[in-house]
Amino acid sequence: MSTTAETNDGADKVAGTAAGPGAAERKYDGPLLSVDNVSTRFRTKRGWLHAVDGVSLTLEAGETLGLVGESGSGKSVLGKTAMGLISGDNATHITGEVRFAGHDMQAITRKQQRELWGDDIAMIFQDPMSALNPLKHIGTQLTESIRVHMGLDKKQARERAVELLRKVRIPEPARRIDQYPHELSGGMRQRVVIAIALACDPTLVIADEPTTALDVTVQKQILDLLDDLRHEMGMASILVSHDLGVVAGQTDRVAVMYAGRVVEMAPTKQLFSSPRHPYTTALLAAIPDLGDAPHTPLESIDGGLPDMTKPIPGCAFADRCRYAQERCLTEAPALDVAKDADGEPGADPKHPHRVACHFPVGTPEGDAALAANEKAGRTAAGRELKLEAV
Known part of the structure; x- marks a missing residue:
């Protein structure tokens, strides 16, 4: 072999x-x-x-496939x-x-x-x-x-x-x-x-x-x-x-895992240039940038992994997500091909960009969900939001 x-x-x-x-x-x-x-x-x-x-x-x-995600x-x-x-x-x-x-x-x-x-x-x-x-x-x-x-x-x-x-x-x-x-x-x-x-x-x-x-x-x-x-x-x-x-x-490709599930998978260049899952964007935001001014606060993701001994009816990331809506709490999203992803840098028709999210980042649905949550000051999961994006 x-x-x-x-x-x-x-x-x-x-x-x-x-x-x-x-x-x-x-x-x-x-x-x-x-x-x-x-x-x-x-x-x-x-x-x-x-x-x-x-x-x-x-x-x-x-x-070479990368498997990434936080501990656990x-x-x-x-x-x-x-x-x-x-x-x-x-x-x-x-x-x-x-x-x-x-x-x-x-x-x-x-x-x-x-x-x-x-x-x-x-x-x-x-x-x-x-x-x-x-x-x-x-x-x-x-x-x-x-x-x-x-x-x-x-x-x-x-x-x-x-x-x-x-x-x-x-x-x-x-x-x-x-x-x-x-x-x-x-x-x-x-x-x-x-x-x-x-x-x-x-x-x-x-x-x-x-x-x-x-x-x-x-x-x-x-x-x-x-x-x-x-x-x-x-x-x-x-x-x-x-x-x-x-x-x-x-x-060559990266699969992002959260709470035992793959939430996003794409060719590496495409994932870094156009992340679609809120968890992926939060992970990227947490990486320090050499161009940041001294004493710039590091980004972090509020909360922690859910209890994986209990059933998770919806999206496992919903409690920590800025985009979370009522649907996210009750319906687990499937890992589907991301909309309009074929035009993104690094796109590969054989291995399309896939994301498990009802309101992906950079889409009209995602933008509307985030705007509604920021206007309300909280998400459907009860997370309070600050004005600045993660």
Whole structure:
């Protein structure tokens, strides 16, 4: 299932064969990853928590999709559900369908899933210190997956590990391979985690907040490294982040999540130039601008996420939204194609701009709703409004 013709893939392993990487993708013409009406719930003392609620999206081979939203929006749970790391049991309930290169991830066996992990699908976690075993050398942790998935002997696996460390731009890789995680800086540890994820040339990499634990300058280096490797290896990726600034220059499309639902999805340029959902515009407004005068107050979004153990009959963002009307409190909006979005900068007919909002920003309906609320001084949800826009 590799995106390049010269590599082989483990997709046939899903079918119980060992034709090597790339086989499934060559046979399958649809999206590399398809998520159809997926919901993930966790049993808690207060009831079932709806972490992901009816999400549908696709990812093409070689494409990068950004998943953004504040903490608790469900983006990391969606990524782990798509990878198959979360499975249904007495404390977890998953509905909907996830297909990787045409294969139903919920229908294949656990053994077949493990064959896909690392070989075809890999994940980069946000905290390298918890992702790495502090008691094992870097080299040992790298060669484990190489020997399991690629069938190399100990010497060949070590050579491959050194080459991977060189690929992720770790200096003196032949020396670093025999060091422990605590002997490396935070940025170098994250590079090791990336090397482990890419060890077997996966078709899809899910990066879950890969730069959260790093300082700003190292963040940029890691993001540029991931982008370079994606283009070099031809792999698809999902970049999970709470920071719109992180996904701005690293993704082809962005899906904005709130309370377990996708509220807006569009090509990256189009989303940033013409956001349609009030939540997206509020997130963008909260990003500091270098052109602002000193001591300019930072924008914030009033309120917090709703209680996701209770049914939400309408729009989950209504309590915090400046545009909220009575309809928003009782009727959940569908993720539909935004009106007149085909003329916006960055528009893509194959992946149209979609928004889940009854009164989208920048439309006559949205303008009228906001004007009515500002005139009344409050929204239908009871939120008091200031004269200045968020």
